[in-house]
Amino acid sequence: MTVVRALQPPPEAPLQVARVLHTAGFEAWFVGGCVRDRLLGREVGDWDLTTNARPEQVIPLFARTIPTGIAHGTVTVVLGGSSIEVTTYRVELGYSDGRRPDGVAFTDDLRRDLERRDFTINAMAWDPDRGLLVDPFGGQADLADRCLRAVGRAFDRFSEDGLRTLRAIRFATVLDFDIEPLTFAAIRETLAVFRQVSAERIHVELVKILGSPHAGRGLSWLIESGLLDEFLPGLPLEASSIADALRVAVPSLTVRCALLFGELHDPAAGLTRLKFSLAQRRDILAVLASREIDPEAVLTDADARRFVAKVGKENLDAIEGYQAALSADQTAWSGLFGRLSRCGARDAPVTARELALTGHDVMSRLALPPSREVGRIVQALIERVLEAPELNDAETLAALLPEVAASLRPDER
Ligand code: ATP
Ligand code: MG
Numbered sequence: 001m002t003v004v005r006a007l008q009p010p011p012e013a014p015l016q017v018a019r020v021l022h023t024a025g026f027e028a029w030f031v032g033g034c035v036r037d038r039l040l041g042r043e044v045g046d047w048d049l050t051t052n053a054r055p056e057q058v059i060p061l062f063a064r065t066i067p068t069g070i071a072h073g074t075v076t077v078v079l080g081g082s083s084i085e086v087t088t089y090r091v092e093l094g095y096s097d098g099r100r101p102d103g104v105a106f107t108d109d110l111r112r113d114l115e116r117r118d119f120t121i122n123a124m125a126w127d128p129d130r131g132l133l134v135d136p137f138g139g140q141a142d143l144a145d146r147c148l149r150a151v152g153r154a155f156d157r158f159s160e161d162g163l164r165t166l167r168a169i170r171f172a173t174v175l176d177f178d179i180e181p182l183t184f185a186a187i188r189e190t191l192a193v194f195r196q197v198s199a200e201r202i203h204v205e206l207v208k209i210l211g212s213p214h215a216g217r218g219l220s221w222l223i224e225s226g227l228l229d230e231f232l233p234g235l236p237l238e239a240s241s242i243a244d245a246l247r248v249a250v251p252s253l254t255v256r257c258a259l260l261f262g263e264l265h266d267p268a269a270g271l272t273r274l275k276f277s278l279a280q281r282r283d284i285l286a287v288l289a290s291r292e293i294d295p296e297a298v299l300t301d302a303d304a305r306r307f308v309a310k311v312g313k314e315n316l317d318a319i320e321g322y323q324a325a326l327s328a329d330q331t332a333w334s335g336l337f338g339r340l341s342r343c344g345a346r347d348a349p350v351t352a353r354e355l356a357l358t359g360h361d362v363m364s365r366l367a368l369p370p371s372r373e374v375g376r377i378v379q380a381l382i383e384r385v386l387e388a389p390e391l392n393d394a395e396t397l398a399a400l401l402p403e404v405a406a407s408l409r410p411d412e413r
Pocket of ligand 1: 034
């Protein structure tokens with residue numbers, strides 16, 4: 001146990017929860033990510049507490065609690081608009097499936113609770129009121145060295161729970177740490193255990209890696225350790241070029257996913273397998289569709305507006321970010337985006353919704369019933385407006401209607 005230098009204390013609500021537990025005669029420590037992040041001076045996400053109180057002893061101490069994971073010892077205390085997870089000291093009773101412990105048992109020994117945790121920097125407990133830090137595995141030293149190290153033998157710890165290998169790369173990526181060599185070597189030695197991890201959990205970690213400013217470094221580790229090949233098989237050998245692209249890419253998740261999944265033979269299948277949502281898939285595939293476009297064929301302002309209509313305004317930023325990170329020779333694409341800005345194509349009317357006449361207007365002005373013909377007339381109007389945006393005014397378009405309707409081929413009516 002060490003006395004810690006003055007650290008900024010936790011916010012009022014979590015501090016209050018710890019004090020209530022202390023006053024009732026229990027031990028209570030902030031633990032895990034919040035301690036790590038406070039010591040690093042990073043913003044803290046969740047203020048988690050670990051205690052020797054059993055769930056049934058925690059619940060009566062607070063007005064509002066949620067039995068989040070009673071069987072595993074976790075009670076969520078709701079106080080002052082915050083939720084604080086309070087978990088009883090526990091040990092894990094063996095792992096037979098590489099995913100979750102066969103059971104957990106409560107203990108009265110804080111050290112044993114810290115021992116079950118994954119990395120030294122995540123295995124510290126802090127009591128801000130007393131200024132005490134419990135750090136049995138050298139977490140502070142590893143923070144100072146910016147080193148990610150498993151608690152105990154990495155091979156054993158990764159053999160228990162396959163997710164820890166990917167968490168190792170995620171933490172090192174997000175924190176911009178190195179990975180201690182034995183910890184890193186153990187990733188490759190336990191790939192068979194990693195195969196038990198669900199796609200949902202891989203998704204969560206992958207998104208954090210790709211979202212990090214150091215995503216390129218993370219991807220290099222994923223490749224080198226063999227993990228990437230486990231959950232995204234079929235990437236080309238020169239996958240390291242993806243890491244280079246990630247190093248320069250804007251921080252958009254869509255762009256970064258496009259850079260990674262775009263190297264697969266079937267990006268859509270890869271995204272589905274790794275549980276990306278429908279909306280995420282649509283955005284990423286829209287970016288990848290830009291690969292079919294030849295930017296050098298966009299020669300005029302009208303071409304630029306047609307390009308915007310084709311790819312969709314909502315996808316422009318991501319396409320720009322993707323092409324900028326991807327192409328070694330960016331002149332053609334940056335020329336295209338320069339033209340878009342100069343000619344105002346990003347704000348030009350390019351869809352039916354932006355047209356000054358609605359389908360209803362077309363029907364009433366031409367006395368037409370709802371029909372495919374109406375849709376074709378609207379489409380023809382859009383094409384006119386793409387050619388000359390100044391036509392997009394209700395009266396001007398209305399005046400064009402007879403001519404546009406007459407110009408449809410008979411089979412289009
Ligand atoms: P984050 O900032 O991502 O929330 P965190 O360290 O809080 O980081 P959590 O997943 O919220 O990570 O878990 C809280 C703590 O529980 C960790 O700090 C670690 O001590 C422990 N822990 C979580 N998952 C595991 C695991 N798979 N194996 C061992 N210990 C774990
Ligand atoms: Mg957390």
